[in-house]
Amino acid sequence: MGEFELIRNYFAAAPCAQPGEGVALGIGDDCALLSVAAGEQLAISTDTLVAGVHFPDVCDPFLLGQRALGVSASDLAAMGANPIAFTLALTLPDVSGEWLQAFARGLNDMAQGCSMRLIGGDTTRGPLSLTVTVFGAVPSGMALTRGGAQVGDLLCVGGPLGDGAGALPLVLNQRSTEASTTQALLARYWSPQPQFELGLALRGKATAALDISDGLLADCGHIALASGVRLLVERDKVPMSDALKAFFDPDEALNAALSGGDDYRLAFTLPPSRLADLLAAGQPVFVIGQVVEGQGVALIDEHGQDVTPLTRGYQHFRETR
Amino acid sequence: MGEFELIRNYFAAAPCAQPGEGVALGIGDDCALLSVAAGEQLAISTDTLVAGVHFPDVCDPFLLGQRALGVSASDLAAMGANPIAFTLALTLPDVSGEWLQAFARGLNDMAQGCSMRLIGGDTTRGPLSLTVTVFGAVPSGMALTRGGAQVGDLLCVGGPLGDGAGALPLVLNQRSTEASTTQALLARYWSPQPQFELGLALRGKATAALDISDGLLADCGHIALASGVRLLVERDKVPMSDALKAFFDPDEALNAALSGGDDYRLAFTLPPSRLADLLAAGQPVFVIGQVVEGQGVALIDEHGQDVTPLTRGYQHFRETR
Numbered sequence: 170m171g172e173f174e175l176i177r178n179y180f181a182a183a184p185c186a187q188p189g190e191g192v193a194l195g196i197g198d199d200c201a202l203l204s205v206a207a208g209e210q211l212a213i214s215t216d217t218l219v220a221g222v223h224f225p226d227v228c229d230p231f232l233l234g235q236r237a238l239g240v241s242a243s244d245l246a247a248m249g250a251n252p253i254a255f256t257l258a259l260t261l262p263d264v265s266g267e268w269l270q271a272f273a274r275g276l277n278d279m280a281q282g283c284s285m286r287l288i289g290g291d292t293t294r295g296p297l298s299l300t301v302t303v304f305g306a307v308p309s310g311m312a313l314t315r316g317g318a319q320v321g322d323l324l325c326v327g328g329p330l331g332d333g334a335g336a337l338p339l340v341l342n343q344r345s346t347e348a349s350t351t352q353a354l355l356a357r358y359w360s361p362q363p364q365f366e367l368g369l370a371l372r373g374k375a376t377a378a379l380d381i382s383d384g385l386l387a388d389c390g391h392i393a394l395a396s397g398v399r400l401l402v403e404r405d406k407v408p409m410s411d412a413l414k415a416f417f418d419p420d421e422a423l424n425a426a427l428s429g430g431d432d433y434r435l436a437f438t439l440p441p442s443r444l445a446d447l448l449a450a451g452q453p454v455f456v457i458g459q460v461v462e463g464q465g466v467a468l469i470d471e472h473g474q475d476v477t478p479l480t481r482g483y484q485h486f487r488e489t490r
Numbered sequence: 491m492g493e494f495e496l497i498r499n500y501f502a503a504a505p506c507a508q509p510g511e512g513v514a515l516g517i518g519d520d521c522a523l524l525s526v527a528a529g530e531q532l533a534i535s536t537d538t539l540v541a542g543v544h545f546p547d548v549c550d551p552f553l554l555g556q557r558a559l560g561v562s563a564s565d566l567a568a569m570g571a572n573p574i575a576f577t578l579a580l581t582l583p584d585v586s587g588e589w590l591q592a593f594a595r596g597l598n599d600m601a602q603g604c605s606m607r608l609i610g611g612d613t614t615r616g617p618l619s620l621t622v623t624v625f626g627a628v629p630s631g632m633a634l635t636r637g638g639a640q641v642g643d644l645l646c647v648g649g650p651l652g653d654g655a656g657a658l659p660l661v662l663n664q665r666s667t668e669a670s671t672t673q674a675l676l677a678r679y680w681s682p683q684p685q686f687e688l689g690l691a692l693r694g695k696a697t698a699a700l701d702i703s704d705g706l707l708a709d710c711g712h713i714a715l716a717s718g719v720r721l722l723v724e725r726d727k728v729p730m731s732d733a734l735k736a737f738f739d740p741d742e743a744l745n746a747a748l749s750g751g752d753d754y755r756l757a758f759t760l761p762p763s764r765l766a767d768l769l770a771a772g773q774p775v776f777v778i779g780q781v782v783e784g785q786g787v788a789l790i791d792e793h794g795q796d797v798t799p800l801t802r803g804y805q806h807f808r809e810t811r
Binding site: 193194197198199200201202203204205207210211212213214215216217218219220221222223244245247248250256257258260288289290291293294295296298300302304305307309312314315316378379380395 | 514515518519520521522523524525526528531532533534535536537538539540541542543544565566568569571577578579581609610611612614615616617619621623625626628630633635636637699700701716
């Protein structure tokens with residue numbers, strides 16, 4: 170048995186391979202088998218993380234395991250899907266039992282938190298990278314897409330933004346700060362928590378949704394394009410965490426909230442009549458703007474003036490150095 | 491729009507993104523959505539190919555596109571699943587329009603041949619590698635697993651073996667030979683054709699099945715282990731192509747057929763009573779041995795003597811150099 174086969178067995182035996190609803194056959198055959206209940210559709214998303222591009226070449230494998238699954242599972246939340254399972258394609262330059270054990274623990278922690286089961290994958294030798302494919306179930310026709318925003322809707326997000334981007338100088342050891350701020354920002358970066366409950370609550374209520382991975386303004390652009398509308402983001406309403414505001418000066422913080430990637434909070438549009446129910450149910454809904462006629466995205470100040478920054482795209486961490 | 495977003499759009503517009511049965515939502519949102527018919531399960535498999543490990547660093551992108559999908563889709567055939575769709579996670583060191591166009595053409599050729607639709611993926615910057623995840627449908631409880639082989643069954647394969655391994659010296663430019671042999675062997679390596687029809691025909695007939703990717707003896711070992719039986723492979727019955735026999739001396743050819751990976755033919759076990767129907771239906775069924783009590787795999791000669799070679803594992807091409 171080769172060392173890579175040993176790894177496969179290691180993951181197959183991990184606690185995250187426990188029985189899960191909908192998993193008819195897990196690891197160990199040519200394919201896994203998923204059962205999908207009548208009236209449901211399967212939501213599928215794939216994400217790749219490459220060492221040196223999406224995370225530092227040298228990083229804590231436990232945190233990497235958490236982040237790899239959290240980032241991908243967030244796409245299920247954005248569709249209003251119930252998480253079920255995932256596959257992992259792991260490419261490693263060499264085999265270190267210590268590294269693998271920590272990585273699998275991190276992956277497993279996130280899997281347990283998300284109620285997801287590892288159902289298959291592939292382990293190969295090569296430059297470090299990971300591809301995670303996630304599976305969830307959603308009632309047919311109820312998935313939250315990007316294409317349904319209507320003029321008159323509210324534009325909302327699921328929580329403070331910018332912490333993921335705010336964490337970058339800490340991830341890269343470029344800056345340091347007090348422990349509580351460091352901890353709060355790094356937790357957001359390394360352990361993004363998919364907003365599954367919010368996604369489920371938005372079914373039948375939100376007209377469009379996605380998770381913020383490219384940055385708020387860029388991702389709002391995706392909704393605007395798919396829906397054929399214009400989104401106005403009110404600058405003073407964009408929520409930011411105390412940690413971000415403690416770590417960055419106001420301009421830096423706002424820039425991180427508007428254009429930083431790695432937040433994995435939901436952004437969505439909502440008819441105003443639906444807001445009260447969501448808030449009453451305790452869902453984290455922050456109204457930050459509105460849907461109007463036109464196209465594209467604009468950032469406006471308290472006077473309604475267009476103050477859209479020129480650059481709004483996502484920067485992989487390497488490109489920010 | 492970044493260059494990698496352009497690539498995503500390029501694949502999204504590729505002809506392989508045509509509507510496919512079961513695909514409710516394709517590329518462009520947070521998730522794709524698959525509909526699974528009542529009474530069916532979804533079969534899922536993931537494979538990664540890394541440059542310098544699974545294919546030469548420099549190779550024809552058209553052929554690589556074909557091979558990447560063919561190798562993964564073969565797992566669906568091995569489960570008796572009908573192919574539906576796939577996702578592609580493509581990591582590239584840089585963006586070359588020419589390379590991408592050829593790669594997408596090869597991928598598309600294979601997708602069309604397999605009636606599969608590209609439903610999503612991810613494109614990232616990094617060392618060249620590809621992770622393909624394939625999706626197929628199979629009636630609930632009818633999937634062909636590795637675990638059902640019964641004492642008394644016949645051991646069969648779906649065609650001549652060893653061509654994939656036989657092609658390696660040609661892939662690596664280590665040897666050359668006449669054009670017709672070269673063409674036959676390279677076609678098997680670069681354009682493996684998943685045996686979907688055979689897989690479907692084996693539903694309800696075969697007791698165990700898989701596709702040969704690690705080499706015949708190693709893969710028979712997987713069936714033996716999962717089924718709790720012993721498999722006897724009759725050396726003189728292992729089918730080999732004329733091209734392989736022309737290119738290799740008899741010992742080399744047999745070794746390629748027994749231990750070479752990259753064949754992607756099906757191996758399966760079958761009650762003797764089921765053989766005639768499959769042959770009458772024109773299915774490529776080659777009986778090469780039998781299932782007996784015990785464990786493991788043995789190669790036997792015409793006298794029933796155990797002639798099992800000491801090494802039987804799969805060698806990635808780098809390891810054979």
